[in-house]
Amino acid sequence: MLLKIADLSFSYQSSKILDGVTFEVKSGEFLGVMGPNGSGKTTLLRCISYVLSPRGTVLIDGRDIEELSKKEIAKKIGFVPQTSNIDFEFMVSELVLMGRTPHMGRFKSESTYDFEIVEKAMKLTNIQHLSERAFDELSGGEKQRVIIARALAQEPKILLLDEPTVHLDIRCQLEILNLVKNLCEQERIIVISVFHDLNLASQYSDKLILLNRGRIFSEGFPDKVLTSENIRRIYQIEAIIKRHPITNVPYVIPFLYAKNDKKMKGPTVHVICGGGSGTPAMKLLLDNGLKVTCGVLDVLDSDFEAARNFKIPVVGEIPFSQITNESNKANIDLIKKADFVIITDFPVGPGNLKNIEAAEVALDFKIPVIIIESSPVYQRDFTQKNLEEYFKRLKEKGAIFVENLESALKEVLI
């Protein structure tokens, strides 16, 4: 099955909610829709399910949805809204059975097949034990599962979900999304889900659409859509994009914009770091009005990415290689321009040992070097015991050893 959305536009009276949205989804594909508030996500879903009448075309396997009756649409598309407030005391089994409505004629009663489908839907959503319960007595997660079961009872080829996990706890969120993802893959259903949580979207979607003000800002694989640039443009926050340690999909770590006022006339601090230890240091220094530079960092290192995000001058190096002479020289140039050098506690190996040597150069130039030693040296010494000696030498030359970042900051600010 192929769902084609072409040039979809929708306006509420005079305000345009959607403008020229175009995309495609195939069977077995899970499409995530994201965007800031008011970008038209929910409206998009409601246009696809045709409860709103947009301009443009929605084609299901080549057939225009306009030609289908409401009943036929309901046989193909199931919709799970954010919340369901049902004031009447329907039983769970009655509600799920309502999902068969589009398949049943007005003058017929339910057949065995209908019951089988309902039972299957309840099995898939694991709510069989709730079938006699009243809907309004259930927990949020259970309620959502019932609604999904009802949508599944429609035997849809397309499942639309509007922020399905908004009011649920962590376990429910994962349970439901896992369930939907399995359905997507096993039953070859098209799933389009609106997400508010970027990481959940990244985790479960095969493809993503990022909406902004009714238009598609970016679409494609999560790697392509979830970049800090896009996030900055659309959500106006800073974010570091890492890799999820288990699933390797983009993992968004947002933070509030660090102050990086170029007009600041504070002293400059050069941070020698790596392995993620430098990021908090950079942020702390920037927040306190200091100028920061750093190097040398492996370009795959998260500290490198953080430095780029913070717009800090940084010297990068090709991954998994020794620090080249050029990089070293660039680093030393930066050091010479700095007023302080801070060495964070990062793992040191033969590859980045030169960074420590560069610190020595700083001392020679009478630039104070502050070494943060929050963990014992030997734990991060991968240079076969050279590091301790280097540190001894640095100490003799006047390097200051502190226990943590805040102390280091104190030293700088004195």
Next chain:
Amino acid sequence: MTIDFEKKYVRWNLILIGLLIVLFFTIVVTITIGSAGPIGSGNPEIIPMQAVWDILIGKSHLWPDPYKTIIMDIRLPRILLAALVGCALAVSGVVMQGIFRNPMADPFIVGLSSGAALGASTSILSGLSISIGIYSTPFLAFVGAGLTVFGVYFIARSRGKVRVNTLLLTGIAIGSFLTAVTSFFMYMANEQFRFLFFWLLGGLYKASWNTVAIAFSLILLGVIIIQFFARDLNAMVLGEEPAMHLGIDTGSVKKILLIFSSLVAGTAVAFTGIIGFVGLITPHIMRILVGPNHRILLPASALAGAIFLIWSDTIARTILSPTEIPVGIITAFCGAPFFVYLLQKSKKGKR
């Protein structure tokens, strides 16, 4: 299958059979109650119980003619009309509460009662009943009700769709307006004021086999057609959009349900004036007792409404005999405490 769906249907059938039995007994018992006896509240109770039995089984020649007239031409049609009207009001109430998703909705909410009152007042005050015949008042009441509903619907419609909130408010507004017009007529009316006032209070005193025949055909037609939309109603109470997502064409379902509900309620009002409370409370009571699924709620409310109104009317016409109390007073008097009791009981159950 591990889940037993059939169990629910068996339970439903039992409920309906039970209600039918109660209805049957109600009719049998109330046929013996009335000003003329055998069970009455004062004088003259002249009809013995044996006479009732004989007349019913066809041996009326054993007894004086008036006995037969009273039992077969006065009481029985009245009881049947009460059953039909009670059924009509209850079903219409269920439909209105379903369409508007509003527990305060009753059969008259779209201005139906005001339109009927205006129609009736036009008939009574203009003396049309002399020229066209005694059915001019029910007919004009019915026409008034129908026109009002159509009017409200068309005014509430915008861009081809009708939002239930708009419909509700329009109904209230137009209803108030028509009531004001009717009140004005009543005020200027003088002698006929009494008749209109009495008509408005509602009563089953106009029952005859003719009225029963007309009411039966119209009300039964409407109730049966509404029953076919039970599933649609189930979906519609979930909300406008959820219903659409389940494939219901809410626009046309609303229209059809409005038409038939108004047909049914309009017929009731045409013959008996405005009897309040039945249409509002019976659906709630039955919802507590049998659940919100309209496939059982509609027929159960129909039967319960019939039973309720038969008893209320019997009390109304006997308790202060020979004076007749307007039946709307009895329905409120008895219905309200019972409803409160049920509410309390169901609240306790939940805790």
Next chain:
Amino acid sequence: MNKRKRITRLAAIAMACILILAAFIVISYITQLKESERQTGFAVIDDYGRAVTVPKNPQRIISLAPGCTEIIFAVGLGTRVVGVDDYSNYPEAAKNITEIGSYLNPNLEVIVSLEPDLILASDMTSKEYITSLKEKNLTVFVLAPKAIEGIIRDVRLVGIIGNKTKEADNLTNSLEQRINAITSKTSNSSLYRPKVYVEYYPYWTYGPGSFGNDLISMAGGKNIAATTATAYSEITNEFVVRSDPEIIVFTVGLHSSTTIKDIISRIGWDKFDAVKNNKIYTIDDDIISRPGPRIVDALEHLTRLIHPELFSLEREKYDNRF
């Protein structure tokens, strides 16, 4: 798809409406046809203009209005009355007769069980009710006089129906004499007509078309409400003040609780001639509003109040019949 469906749907609705209308008209017609079948008796035209076949010598009469009751008793048929409405309280004997409910909504069962051969009704009972009585094969004769002459005519009719023509004629002659005694004097065009305000309920008065209005005029007074729109209307305080009545009469009976104190305490009323001269009187509610023989009592009472100088000459002729 849309327009065609709409048209067919509208057509279906129109068809249904026409069918319903047809059903109503047909049944209504059939019912009316049934009415014209009757058994033995003779035809008399009632106040609705219908020819009613009444039995030759009715023995079991039911009255649906207090006015009818008074007429029935007045012509001597009181012993044959088996049922009265609950407002019938005159004469005294009427209070002991079986009640059949109010005139608005008489109890069908009780009426039928009393096996009447004649029912006298007023225009206060709705036509639908009367038709349902006729459907049960009962004879209903309507008395609905519009003026005092009508009441006298009704007395005669009841006399004819009940075979008491002699008593009826005696009564009507006496009534006409009494009326004449008054109107011969009061129709004098040079007679001064004081302004009279009569009320039966605070600010509710008799306008054109009501008995009260006719009585005031016949009694030689000028009804300040003679120009109102309806026979029974509510008027404003301002109107009464503007009219400045010379005589005020208010009814007393079961329904009224007004006292003279209430009247004189009304705003602006203390300036009236009526109040200054202490010409505030009462009258029995029943005799002024019921279409029966006692209407003439009401006339005499009013004349005594409005033109005491005239009435004293005629006092001997006041007939206290029953």
